[in-house]
Structure formats: C-alpha cells, structure tokens
Amino acid sequence: MTPHLPPRETLTVEFKSDRKKLSDTDLIEALVCLANAEGGELWLGVEDDGTPTGLHAEHRLLEGMAGMVAARTSPSLSVQAEAVEVDGVTVARIHVPKAHGEVATTSGVYLRRRVKHDGTPECVAMLPHERASRASSFGLIDVSAQPVAGATLADLDPLERERLRQAVQQYGGDRVLLELDDEALDGALTLTARQPDGSRVPTLTGLLLVGRETSLRQWVPTHEFAFQVLAQQAVRFNEFRRFPLLKALDWLETNFRPYNPEDELQVGLFRVPVPKVDMGAFREAVANALIHRDYHRLGAVHVRLEDEALVVSNPGGLVDGVTLANLLVTEPRPRNPTLADAMKRIGVVERSGRGVDKIFRGMLKFGRPAPDYSYTTAQSVVLRLPTAEADLDFRRLVVEHERATNTELPIDSLIALAALRESKRVTADELAVQIQRDTTSAKRTLEALTEAGLVEAHGSTRGRSYTLSASLYQAVGDKAAYTRQAGFAPIQHEQMVLSYVRQHGSIKRAEVMGLCRLSAEQAKELLTKLRDENRLILQGEKRGSHYVLGPGA
Known part of the structure; x- marks a missing residue:
C-alpha cells in the first residue's frame, strides 16, 4: 500500500525541497530534530507548502541513505527510506524513529522539533536542561538522586527532619527509619550522596524533603506550588509557596479542608463520611504531582479548586511508556525514582506505586465520575477530579457490600459499576477499553459482579451483555430503570423471532440462539413462551422440528 503525502507539516511530518540538492548536513540535522521529539517522517523532494517537486538526481538511489545517516549521528540513528510516486514525481519518504534518550549529529549538534504558538513546527537547539529533562523522562538518569552542586549539609533543616520522622508515624511508613540517626537516615533515603573525599552533599531528594526554604529558593529554583480557589470566576484564594515537600503537603491539606465540606451517611450502626473530595485521593494526587x-x-504545581472540579497539574508530561490508554495498568515509571521511593517509605503515597488506583477509588466509590486526565499535554500532566454530588444510595451499597465481604471492591469492579450506571448495558469488549485490560479480564470482572448479585448477565456467551441487577436498582430506588434495561431484551427477542419467521417461513432453535445470541436453555424458554401464547406452532420432530407462525402472532 503506497503511503499518502500528508497535507501539511506537523510535529511528526517534515517537508524538504530537493530541487537544489539538500545538503547532507541539513538532512542529518532535520532527521535528528524529528528523532529528538516524537519521531515521524521526512518527505524529501516536497516544498514547504506540500507541493511535490521531486528528488535531485544524486538522491534517486536511496540505498546508501540509511548508512550515511547512521554514520553521521551519535548514537547511530536507524532510518528507513523509500521512494514514493506523488503526482507524477518521485519523492522519498524517510521514516524516523523516536530516539530513546537523545541523538546528535557527529559534529555535536543537538536539535529538537517543537510546535510554535501558531501551530507550525520548527527545529530549535536542545539546551542542556532540556537534554537532562528528556533523559529523566526516559528513565535514563535519576535527577532526584544527583548531588546538588553548591549545596551543603547546612542547607538541610533539623525541623524538617523531625517532620519526616513524624510523617513516618502518621502515615504508617517504614518504621525502621525511626531507629536511624541523621546520617543513617540520609543514606537510607538518599537525602545525601557521598563524595570521593568522604564528605556528604545533599541530593535533590534531600533538599526537596528536608531542605531549608531559603536553600530551596537558591538551589532548586524550579520548585514552586500554588493553591487556588476559583468560584464563579472570582479568586477566593491564590497563594504560591516553595516549602519542602512534607511541609507543602501539610500546608495544602490544611488550606484545602475549609473548602471541602463533609456530609455523613448512616449505614447500619456506622456513620460514613461523604466529603466533596476524598482526602485520600486528594493527598495521592497532590503528592504525585510534586x-x-x-x-x-x-x-508551579497547581492545586486549583474550580466550581465543578479539583484540578491538579504539574510541569512535565507523562514519562515515556505511560499513556492515557495504559495509565491504570502500566508498571510504575517514576520520573524521579529516588524521590518517589523516599515518599513511599515515609508512607505518604501508595507503597505499591499504584497511586492512580487510589485516586480512581476515591472518586468511583461515591458514585462520582472517574478522574479525568484528558487535558494532559506533552508539557504538563493535568488531572481533574469532578466534585459532582455523591450518589449516597450507591455509596451505601458499596459500604454494605464491602462490610459483608470484609474486602474492598477491586478498582476494575468500581469502573464496571460506574460504566453500567452511565451506559445501562455493557459488554466485556466495551468494559475492556475502560479498565485498560483484555476482554478476558473484563469478563472475569463482570462475572464476579454477577456472582455477587450486583450485575445480571443477558444473552449467550458470545454476545453476552450485562446490566445492573434488580436488587441494585431497587437499592438505589429506581425500579423502573431496571425494567427498562432488563425487560427490553426479552421483548426485543420475541419481535426478532417473529419477524424472522414472517420473512423465512419457519425458525429452528439453533437459529434462535444465533439470532438473539441466547444459550440453548434461554432459546428453549423463549420458544416455549411464544408457543404457549399461540404465536408460534411447533412442527416436526427431533432434528426436523421447527416453528411456524401461529394464530396469535
């Protein structure tokens, strides 16, 4: 299949004219530029406006191009070039992979492609901090473990060390840390790094966790966070701070609480709090951003309470390998592994690294919409936690089920129930997309909910669909909704069978199974009902048995 010439240049598409023979240097730099962004394709022999004008005579033999590119890039860039006929002229399509890390020309030129404010792309120099940023996003270096040049042990604050120890107790962290003296604690959490001369120097993690505020301003000028409250477009709270992280979390939580009213739900003898935003989800979202x-x-890391959502955003997009489509299931890939590990051991965030699950649970268990990461870009991760009214009946049902089984509902089950409440009816294939797993896993989740009495299955194995159970609809006081969802299918099946018989004269049980996607037993029940109502008449015996229209049809 011949590839089509794209209509315009984008972040991943570059056009290069070859009428005057594009120099090898310009070609190599253009390819390096693409590789250091998202990769893509360079179309040689195409003008900037997308007009194909063809290859220079010296570029018509493409066989040696990949070797020339590999020889003039470091590390060697592997490209694929092919000739493509466009509007009667031959152009070259050069496929460029995304570089894992960074790639330069052998003359030491680092370039990257970016999109300008007007939407058009350009190639710019990669500055040293951008190269380090790219390396950390690929997991090639751990910036948080690096010693901070110029910082000394005097930049670490004894009061913040004490806060760290209190946090270990408060959050149920690794109690071994409480038995260590300062130097051993520094070593255990990589708060300092030992130099060749035996002296110790604070790492980025050390400064961020127990550094003095003045030292953070001096040595980590990028560190800043803000808490903002916007109500009906009016700013009610808007303050920026540069505290070390444990103090930052305390400050953010303290200032957020007055804006997070809490109702109570009576479940049996227990009072269950129902806050505007689940504090576990809040803490995990804010800690993850920092x-x-x-x-x-x-x-800055922004924590912003809007009219309809709490929005948490942080500079730097998702790390390589993490996408919106695998956020729930991918292995944890922290940009700053040493800092992430220290926060886990202190107990501030999930020890498993599956903090996203905690955020989802904090929303879905109250019957609220799922967390929304869709505003995330290559430059920043944006998380919206909708502050819609909680569904108290649903929350009661979840609490009762979890108390009865003495276990929390798995996150996939909560996503499934949320999907059913919104879509009314789902298949395993549809749920698989939402839980970001395969269809088998989705089916397992739905069948487990069916066994628990929360969901009902309809149809045969192949075309099986699911609705919330009658007991669940009854629990939330919406019996009519259940009748609409569960009752619709049998009526529809009856009409499908009768319509088939009108068209084809008769129908067999196997044909009913295929037509309505029912099991053998379900098809038998449907045909028996239609026969009892005189809408169908059974003719023939055994393998020859079939049904024709009756007088009541």
Whole structure:
C-alpha cells in the first residue's frame, strides 16, 4: 500500500525541497530534530507548502541513505527510506524513529522539533536542561538522586527532619527509619550522596524533603506550588509557596479542608463520611504531582479548586511508556525514582506505586465520575477530579457490600459499576477499553459482579451483555430503570423471532440462539413462551422440528 503525502507539516511530518540538492548536513540535522521529539517522517523532494517537486538526481538511489545517516549521528540513528510516486514525481519518504534518550549529529549538534504558538513546527537547539529533562523522562538518569552542586549539609533543616520522622508515624511508613540517626537516615533515603573525599552533599531528594526554604529558593529554583480557589470566576484564594515537600503537603491539606465540606451517611450502626473530595485521593494526587513533576522545567504545581472540579497539574508530561490508554495498568515509571521511593517509605503515597488506583477509588466509590486526565499535554500532566454530588444510595451499597465481604471492591469492579450506571448495558469488549485490560479480564470482572448479585448477565456467551441487577436498582430506588434495561431484551427477542419467521417461513432453535445470541436453555424458554401464547406452532420432530407462525402472532 503506497503511503499518502500528508497535507501539511506537523510535529511528526517534515517537508524538504530537493530541487537544489539538500545538503547532507541539513538532512542529518532535520532527521535528528524529528528523532529528538516524537519521531515521524521526512518527505524529501516536497516544498514547504506540500507541493511535490521531486528528488535531485544524486538522491534517486536511496540505498546508501540509511548508512550515511547512521554514520553521521551519535548514537547511530536507524532510518528507513523509500521512494514514493506523488503526482507524477518521485519523492522519498524517510521514516524516523523516536530516539530513546537523545541523538546528535557527529559534529555535536543537538536539535529538537517543537510546535510554535501558531501551530507550525520548527527545529530549535536542545539546551542542556532540556537534554537532562528528556533523559529523566526516559528513565535514563535519576535527577532526584544527583548531588546538588553548591549545596551543603547546612542547607538541610533539623525541623524538617523531625517532620519526616513524624510523617513516618502518621502515615504508617517504614518504621525502621525511626531507629536511624541523621546520617543513617540520609543514606537510607538518599537525602545525601557521598563524595570521593568522604564528605556528604545533599541530593535533590534531600533538599526537596528536608531542605531549608531559603536553600530551596537558591538551589532548586524550579520548585514552586500554588493553591487556588476559583468560584464563579472570582479568586477566593491564590497563594504560591516553595516549602519542602512534607511541609507543602501539610500546608495544602490544611488550606484545602475549609473548602471541602463533609456530609455523613448512616449505614447500619456506622456513620460514613461523604466529603466533596476524598482526602485520600486528594493527598495521592497532590503528592504525585510534586513527586513526578519535571524539576528541569520552570512552572508551579497547581492545586486549583474550580466550581465543578479539583484540578491538579504539574510541569512535565507523562514519562515515556505511560499513556492515557495504559495509565491504570502500566508498571510504575517514576520520573524521579529516588524521590518517589523516599515518599513511599515515609508512607505518604501508595507503597505499591499504584497511586492512580487510589485516586480512581476515591472518586468511583461515591458514585462520582472517574478522574479525568484528558487535558494532559506533552508539557504538563493535568488531572481533574469532578466534585459532582455523591450518589449516597450507591455509596451505601458499596459500604454494605464491602462490610459483608470484609474486602474492598477491586478498582476494575468500581469502573464496571460506574460504566453500567452511565451506559445501562455493557459488554466485556466495551468494559475492556475502560479498565485498560483484555476482554478476558473484563469478563472475569463482570462475572464476579454477577456472582455477587450486583450485575445480571443477558444473552449467550458470545454476545453476552450485562446490566445492573434488580436488587441494585431497587437499592438505589429506581425500579423502573431496571425494567427498562432488563425487560427490553426479552421483548426485543420475541419481535426478532417473529419477524424472522414472517420473512423465512419457519425458525429452528439453533437459529434462535444465533439470532438473539441466547444459550440453548434461554432459546428453549423463549420458544416455549411464544408457543404457549399461540404465536408460534411447533412442527416436526427431533432434528426436523421447527416453528411456524401461529394464530396469535
């Protein structure tokens, strides 16, 4: 299949004219530029406006191009070139992979492609901090473990060390840390790094966790966070701070609480709190933003309460390998592994690294919409936690089920129930997309909910669909909704069978199974009902048995 010439240049598409023979240097730099962004394709022999004008005579033999590119890039860039006929002229399509890390020309030129404010792309020099930022996003270096040049042990604050020890107790962290003296604690959490001369120097993690505020301003100028409250477009709270991280979390939580009213729900003898925003989800979202932000980029971590959502954003996009489509299931890939590990051992964030699950649980268990990461860009991760009214009946049902089984509902089950409440009816294939797993896993989740009495299955194995159970609809006081969802299918099946018989004269049980996607037993029940109502008449015996229209049809 011949590839089509794209209509315009983008972040991943570059056009280069070859009428005057593009120099090898210009070609190599253009390819390096693409590789240091998202990769893509360079179309040689195409003008900037997208007009194909063809290859120079010396570029028509493409066989040696990949070797020339590999020889003039470091590390060697592997490209694929092919000739493509466009509007009667031959052009070259050069496929460029995304570089894992960074790639330069052998003359030491580092370039990257970016999109300008008007939407058009350009190639710019990669500055040292951008190269380090890229390396950390690929997991090639751990910036948080690096010693901070110029910083000394005097930049670490004894009061913040004490706060760290209290946090270990408060959050149920690794109690071994409480038995260590300062130097051993520094070593255990990599708060300092030992130099060749035996002296110790604070790392980025050390400064961020127990550094003095004045030292953070001096040595980590990119570190800043803000808490903002916007109500009906009016700013009610808007303050920026540069505290070390444990103090930052305390400050953010303290200032957020007055804006987070809490109702109570009576479940049996227990009172269950129902806050506007689940504090576990709040803490995990804010801690994740502070831990996983790109400390090479200027810009604050923003915690902003809007009319309809709490929005948490941080500089630096998702790290390589993490996408919106695998956020729930991918292995944890922290941008700053040493900092992330220290926060886990202190107990501030999930020890498993699956903090996203905690954020999802904090929303879905109250019947609220799922967390929304869709505003995330290559420059920043943006998380919206909708502050819609909680569904108290649903929350009661979840609490009762979890108390009865003495276990929390798995996150996939909560996503499934949320999907059913919104879509009314789902298949395993549809749920698989939402839980970011395969269809088998989705089916397992739905069948487990069916066994628990929360969900009902309809149809045969192949075309099986699921609705919330009658007991669940009854629990939330919406019996009519259940009748609409569960009752619709049998009526529809009856009409499908009768319509088939009108068209084809008769129908067999196997044909009913295929037509309505029912099991053998379900098809038998449907045909028996239609026969009892005189709408169908059974003719023939055994293998020859079939049904024709009856007088009541």
